Amino acid sequence: MTRLTLLPLTLIATMAIASPAAAHGMKVFAKVVGGEVSGYGFFIGGGRPQGVAWQADMGATALAEGQTDAMGAFAFAAPKAVTAPVIITLNTGDGHIARATLGPERFGAAPVALPAQQENAPSPAAPAPEVAAPDVAALVEAAVAREVAPLMERLEQMDNRMRVTDLMSGIFLIIGLAGMALWARGRRK
Amino acid sequence: MAHIPDGLLTLPVLIGTGALAAGGVALGLRALDDRAIPRVALLAAVFFAASLVAVPVGPSSVHLMLSGLMGVMLGWGIFPAVLVALALQAALFGLGGLTTLGTNTLNIALPGALVGMVLGPMIRSATSPARAGALAALGAVLAVAGTAAGVALALFLSAPEFTPAVKVLGLTYLPLALVEAGVSGAIVTFLARVEPHALHPNLHSVEDQPA
Numbered sequence: 096m097t098r099l100t101l102l103p104l105t106l107i108a109t110m111a112i113a114s115p116a117a118a119h120g121m122k123v124f125a126k127v128v129g130g131e132v133s134g135y136g137f138f139i140g141g142g143r144p145q146g147v148a149w150q151a152d153m154g155a156t157a158l159a160e161g162q163t164d165a166m167g168a169f170a171f172a173a174p175k176a177v178t179a180p181v182i183i184t185l186n187t188g189d190g191h192i193a194r195a196t197l198g199p200e201r202f203g204a205a206p207v208a209l210p211a212q213q214e215n216a217p218s219p220a221a222p223a224p225e226v227a228a229p230d231v232a233a234l235v236e237a238a239v240a241r242e243v244a245p246l247m248e249r250l251e252q253m254d255n256r257m258r259v260t261d262l263m264s265g266i267f268l269i270i271g272l273a274g275m276a277l278w279a280r281g282r283r284k
Numbered sequence: 285m286a287h288i289p290d291g292l293l294t295l296p297v298l299i300g301t302g303a304l305a306a307g308g309v310a311l312g313l314r315a316l317d318d319r320a321i322p323r324v325a326l327l328a329a330v331f332f333a334a335s336l337v338a339v340p341v342g343p344s345s346v347h348l349m350l351s352g353l354m355g356v357m358l359g360w361g362i363f364p365a366v367l368v369a370l371a372l373q374a375a376l377f378g379l380g381g382l383t384t385l386g387t388n389t390l391n392i393a394l395p396g397a398l399v400g401m402v403l404g405p406m407i408r409s410a411t412s413p414a415r416a417g418a419l420a421a422l423g424a425v426l427a428v429a430g431t432a433a434g435v436a437l438a439l440f441l442s443a444p445e446f447t448p449a450v451k452v453l454g455l456t457y458l459p460l461a462l463v464e465a466g467v468s469g470a471i472v473t474f475l476a477r478v479e480p481h482a483l484h485p486n487l488h489s490v491e492d493q494p495a
Contacts, residue, residue: 138338187456188449189449189456190288192289194291262332265332265372268372270329273324277318277322
């Protein structure tokens with residue numbers, strides 16, 4: 096039993112040391128900048144899905160499709176009017192399928208809503224700055240999207256980062272379950 | 285791959301595979317005794333950890349499953365082991381999903397259990413450790429093929445447009461099957477040499493009477 100116990104433990108240890116941050120599973124990262132939707136697929140733990148079919152849909156309407164490039168990236172023009180969440184699907188063809196959903200708010204939230212807000216704010220307080228409100232809105236939007244994009248990317252990565260602590264907690268949970276099962280069996284005797 | 289995420293499969297597929305997986309888990313739990321519990325837990329931990337080491341292959345990415353080995357060593361005990369490990373992977377790492385837990389458990393555990401049932405007795409009665417290892421390698425290949433077929437079938441039944449392409453499957457699962465064969469073969473050769481009892485799922489009951 097000791098040898099038997101040692102073998103899996105060695106395996107686990109090797110795996111944990113070899114690549115603590117690696118994992119498996121595909122994710123899609125997508126961002127909207129200046130009227131273009133772009134992004135890429137990635138495998139948790141490394142690797143990009145290259146030359147893989149992707150497809151973008153808004154509700155029932157297909158927006159665009161194509162194949163990812165060497166970096167697993169895709170891009171297409173953002174739709175004029177966003178009526179439903181835009182869903183980008185990557186399918187490697189071997190059962191790895193991942194989706195990213197971009198809600199309408201990611202497309203600069205309805206060209207209708209934002210200028211309305213803008214008008215509300217400046218008109219009573221400061222009388223008419225020279226630039227037209229919709230222009231400012233578009234500029235701010237583009238700038239913010241540009242600034243936020245790397246942050247979003249980082250968030251996505253952190254979200255998927257495998258930590259040794261997660262791994263260890265899983266293993267100890269399993270050991271705990273085994274202990275509970277043994278205890279329950281011991282009581283029944 | 286073997287981890288089908290939430291939201292792809294239709295309800296009948298989820299329920300059907302879930303029920304089958306529950307049956308397998310029940311069979312596995314019934315076979316658990318004091319000796320089996322730590323073994324199931326250990327291999328569940330190995331399976332849990334192994335799936336976190338992903339290797340990019342072609343357009344995709346693969347990881348070890350060792351389901352053939354688990355089937356030989358655990359018999360039907362592979363079902364609870366895989367279920368627990370998959371549940372933890374879904375909860376901690378977002379691999380697969382909670383609704384597809386039954387489907388994924390079935391796809392991974394059933395081929396392993398069948399390999400254990402068919403090849404297990406031959407491996408245990410093999411005349412030399414090398415022969416046992418070779419049989420285990422064959423079992424690993426079959427288990428991977430079974431899992432690939434299960435994933436393909438589940439996707440085909442739910443969303444035909446997502447059915448994996450045979451070419452891509454071959455491209456990604458073939459290297460995986462070969463690596464699995466190597467690893468499983470090495471482990472079984474080692475166990476057959478130093479601890480042949482470890483290859484028996486159950487020492488008390490009649491040899492290889494599953495369920």
